[in-house]
Amino acid sequence: MKLDFRGGCREVGRSSVYLNDEILIDYGMKPGEIAQYPLNNLHPKSVLVTHGHLDHCGALTNLIHDNSEIFMTPPTADFTEMLAEDTLKIAENENIPPAYNLEDLKYFMNRTNKVDTGMEFSTNGYKVHFYDAGHIPGSSSVYIETKEGESICYTGDVNTIDTRLLYGADVFPDADTLIIESTYFGEDHTPRKKLESEFIESLKSTIDIGGSVIIPAFAIGRTHEILMMLDSYGINAHVDGMGLDAYSIMKKxxxxxxxxKHLKKAFRDASVVKGKKREKLPRDSSVIVTTAGMLNGGPVLQYLDKVYKDPKSKIMLTGYQVEGTNGRSAIENGFIENKGIRQKLQTEIEQYDFSAHCGDRELKQLVKDFCDRGTERVITMHGDNSEGFARWIVDKIGVEAYAPSNGDIYKF
Known part of the structure; x- marks a missing residue:
């Protein structure tokens, strides 16, 4: 068995693993001031996509002219198409020559096989099974049996804890090799109930003094969980950005x-903002949930342009901020880049861990469960401290563990 790690190693972003020069699992991009992509020069026979986040599917259009068999869950296929169409719009707005056009994209999507979680299928001699990963709607962990009978479980982004939007991940089958994310190795999440209470208390304190609250949220999943939470506390928010398009997909x-039912109620109770309506916001005591979750593009920059000098207002980040993004700069330096202008934030800025990933405790338990059932080796990726996770596995569980770098190839 040959595993070729093309991206997402010792970092968060551009995930990609190439199995036996035949099966490609994920092909994402890493956002930032300059986007980064996986190592290329590959022509897979099959492509398996775990979910519709850019760091896992954002480079798929580089494969648009290949004749690979492509497999995703139905929601992942729709989210992938939505993100690819948005990439074309951005290229047009910024006068960047696109690598593909809408006709190319439609051809690519028409070749995509949509397979529900819980269904086994075959591709080029490999047996594959998608299991619910509990990360975003349609997200899957991939279980593969090779032609030689070896078994691999690739978790992708996984969450074993229930949230308002989703149930936690499925129970996975035994596997010889486990490839696991390590985003939050060494860091446990605040329990959801406590986190929500702290978030709502802070939000209300800003509203009470007449400030506005800007809640940057990822378009797929986070926007929807945040709106459901706000609705359950009786807070009517404004919602803007690509999360509205993602909601249309989720309803399907x-x-x-x-x-x-709760998701639909949350959106009925929210005020949808589009186009010229943005000019009227924010008003005093407004709550606005909008993309982008890392402050890189999207309507959030229009809102921040209006409030960044207002010390009464607040930015409430709701998730991980990748190095090189506006969100990371805002937290560490108090600055963002907005339309080519460097802006010093005078608003309060807070970060909350509404993560859709396993925390340290859950990651370790997942590895222990696999190894107790006979897993022979564990490979850690998708995290800033994948090496530390691999060392922990060797020291505490006594199983072979590896933390590859991008470009590393392993043969077992």
């Missing part, structure tokens, strides 16, 4: 949502 797949 109610079986992938924990409580579709």
């Amino acid at each position: 797949y109610p079986d992938y949502i924990k409580n579709i």
Whole structure:
């Protein structure tokens, strides 16, 4: 068995693993001032996509002219197409020559096989099974049996804890090799109930003094969980950005949502903002949930342009901020880049860990469960401290563990 690690190693972003020069698992991009992509020069026979976040699917369009068999869950296929169309719009607005056009994209998506979680299928001699990863709607962990009978479980981004939007991940089968994310190795998440209480208390304190609250949120998943939370506390928010398009997709797949009725109610109770309506916001005591979650592009920059000098207002980040993004700069330096202008934030800025990933405790338990059932080796990736996780596995569990760098190839 040959595993070729093309991206997402010892970093968060541009995840990609190439199995036996035949099966490609994920092909994402790493956002930042200059986007980064996986190592290329590959022509896979099959492509398996775990979920519709850019760091896992954002470079798929580089494969648009290949004749690979492509497999995703139905929601992941729709989210991938939505993000690819948005990439074309950005290229047009910034006068960047696109690598593909809408016709190319439609051809690519028409070749995509949509497979529900829980269904086994075959591709080029490999047996594959998608398991619900509990990360965003339609997200999957991939279980593969090779032609030689070896078994691999690639978790992708995984969350074993229930949230308002989703149930936690499925129970996975035994596997000879486990490839696991390590985003939050060494860091436990605040329990959801406590986190929500702290978030709402801070939000209300800003509203009470007449400030506005800007809540940057990822378009797929985070926007929707935040709106459901706000709705449950009786807070009517404004919602803007690509999260609205993602909601339209989610409504098509109610079986992938924990409580579709609550999700629909949250959006009915929110005020949808588009186009010229943005000019009227924010007003005093406004709550605005909008993309982008890392402050890189999207409507959030228009809102920040209006409030960044207002010390009464607040920015409430809701997740991980990748190095090189505006969100990371805002936290560490108090600055963002907005339309080519460096802006010093006088608003309060807070970060909350509404993560859709396993925390340290859950990651370690997941590895222990696999190894107790006979897993022979564990490979850690998608994290800033993948090496530390691999060392922990060797020291505490006594199983072979590796933390590859991008470009590393392993043969077992």
